[in-house]
Amino acid sequence: MSDKLFQVVKPGLMTTIQDLGRTGYQEYGVVVAGAMDDYALQIANLLVGNSRGEAALEVTMMGPTLKVMKDAVIAITGGNLSPRVNGQPVAMWKSIAVKEGQLIEFGQPLEGIRAYISVAGGFGLPEVMGSKSTYLKAKIGGLNGRALEKEDVLYAGGDTQAVIGRSLHYDEIPKYKKELTVRVILGPHQDAFTEESIQTFLHSAYEITQQSDRMGYRLKGPELTHKTTADIISEAIPLGGIQVPANGQPIILMADRQTTGGYTRIATVISVDLPLLAQAVPGTVIRFEEISMNEAHEINRRKEKLLGILEKII
Structure with missing residues (x-):
């Protein structure tokens, strides 16, 4: 089995695994699902060296608390939900290193409503009809077809040549307005x-x-x-x-x-x-x-x- 990557200390309001969706099955009544903000998802993946469509965590409004179980490179994009590592604010739209034992946390939503957490190498989860995306109503994809819960463990997907400090130019970062x-x-x-x-x-x-x-x-x-x-x-x-x-x-x-x-x-x-x-x-x-x-x-x-x-x- 792959190495343990994150343990869920607090699940947040709704945190799910999403990629670019389950395409090609609508004629059979299967919903596409996938990331609500596909731009933020794709950029998050590129920043850590993944393919654009790799699965990441979609965090809604109130973020989770994740304990890092293995050194990793992550990026957080999308809505600014005040991300922190071990209590210290961290940059968004940039690849950063996290160390075993640290806590990834979120605070007050400042701009936008959904953040995306990618990890170099992705998450070790099975695909359902070509996608890891969670569709809650049908209970398929992601982690047992549901949102994250306390004590859940997420496993590493694989290794990739991640570069720490990759960032998106300011002009390409979206501005989320009212x-x-x-x-x-x-x-x-x-x-x-x-x-x-x-x-x-x-x-x-x-x-x-x-x-x-x-x-x-x-x-x-x-x-x-x-x-x-x-x-x-x-x-x-x-x-x-x-x-x-x-x-x-x-x-x-x-x-x-x-x-x-x-x-x-x-x-x-x-x-x-x-x-x-x-x-x-x-x-x-x-x-x-x-x-x-x-x-x-x-x-x-x-x-x-x-x-x-x-x-x-x-």
Whole structure:
């Protein structure tokens, strides 16, 4: 068996194992899951010398306390939840060494809601349908299909040539704000809405409510009106799809979304903006900006080019 890496002293609010998700199985009803903030996950892995899609810990709001059982190199990215090692603040978006016996802890959330902890070599966990991601409702992936609990032990995945002190340039570190402009592509069901509702959607502010989680963000704002009904024949749902049920309040579908849905979708959030959305806390104000499919593809190409460059140089 691999070496013991971390022991969970306190599990935090919700700490799970996530990678880039369980793709290719939605037609069989298997949810993708995966990291809510895929940018932070990929950067965390690159900083410690892993492949971009290796599994890491996704920490939500209130972080865990982990006892280090073996010397390791880690990186913490995403939301700033005041990470500390043995009581001392540590840098984020940078690879750092942790020593056997030390404690990795978190304090007050300062910016964002989800942090990611990668470790050089990854975690020694089995893949389920090609992914280590935890999907809580089906109890699959991660550590026994659940969030971390007190006394859990995480094992090292393997060795890698980790470099201590690798960091991301300040300009590439996201800024998590309480007001967001999220770019969307209208459709596929915009014809189901009145023209007035489409303009309302694009020119109004919506607030993320407390009824939001990894499955979806329920929004509160001006009501959107359907021409006839909110219901459609159930069809596949993309990440970032914005459903509008009969009450006229949008729901943005996130990592743990169901595979199909029977409500009209007024728009889809572009993939590059989803990481910022993933870090938004309840009460965050969102405005939507329409862009074209070609613009979305170009923005995504720039993101992939950046990640490709970082893969080679950090």
